[in-house]
Amino acid sequence: MPENKKSAPVVAVDGPSGAGKSTVSKTLATAIDAAYLDTGAMYRAATLAVLRAEVDPSQTAQVTKAVKNAKLEFGTSPEDPFARVDGEDATLEIRGDDVTKAVSTxxxxxxxxxxxxxxxxxLIGEAKKGIVVEGRDICEVVAPEADIKVYLTADPGERAKRRAAEVGADESATEQDIARRDGADSETTKPMDPPEGATVIDSTELPVVEVVAKILALLNNRDIND
Structure with missing residues (x-):
């Protein structure tokens, strides 16, 4: 294996909403001095562009046109993973209720x-120092050749608790919304099925530092075996 493969790893973190992918991925990227990419934020930014264009999210052709016409920019620093839509910072707006309701469509x-x-x-190809990529179809579609593949999961109640705390929402309503999104996303991805070749980590009772430590161990073992 080429030397730059070891020094610039691609780590794919898959799993359902609320499993802790973002926090774990950003922490890991900082720990290994790598870039970070939240692909879910990219779909949210695209959705915001659609809503701003006053296009019905179910209208396929118009949605495609709105997304392709929009200028979408994304930061890959774990300290500042910004999202911009047509030059305007949208990092907070893409987490709003309107976007959340429409993003699966x-x-x-x-x-x-x-x-x-x-x-x-x-963006993965441009990450010269390596990158941690997180989302719902990373391991099989976006980065099938990733050096390390992780499927991060947690029980539904814990996922809802985390997401509710993150966005300041009611826990019961958040659990229902997560179930709705899991169902909707299952039409295009397989958020509840661990990808082939991925290491499954259940984060229900694990703090972030322990999850990150497990992934770091996978990276270290890869270097030793290579």
Whole structure:
């Protein structure tokens, strides 16, 4: 294996909403001095562009046009993973209720997915010091050749608790929304099924530092075996 493969690893973190992918991925990226990419934020930014264009998220052709016409920019620093839509910072706005309700529909658009996956793969290729990529179809679609593949999961109650705390929402309503999104996303990805070749980590009772330690151990073992 080439030397730069070891020094610039690609780590793919898959799993359902609320499993802790973002926190774990950002912490890991900081620990190994790598870039960080939240692909879910990319679909949210695309959805915001659709809503701003006053396009019905179910209208496939119009959605595709709105997304391709928008200028979407994403920061890959774990300290500042920003999202910009047409030059305006949208990091907070993409987490709002309107975007959350529509994102699964926009993400189900095959042309939009193809467009964003190509952008995700471009950003991965530009990460000279390695990158931690997180999302719902990373291991099998976006980065199938990743050096380390992790499927991060947690029980539904814990996932809802974390997400509710993150966005300041009611826990019961959040659990229902997560169930809705899992169902909707299952039409295009397999958020509840561990990808082939991925190491499954159940984070229900594990603090972030322990989850990160487990992934660091996988990286260390890879270096030793290589």
């Amino acid at each position: 926009v993400a189900a658009n095959k042309t939009v997915r193809k467009h964003l996956v190509a952008e995700q793969q471009r």
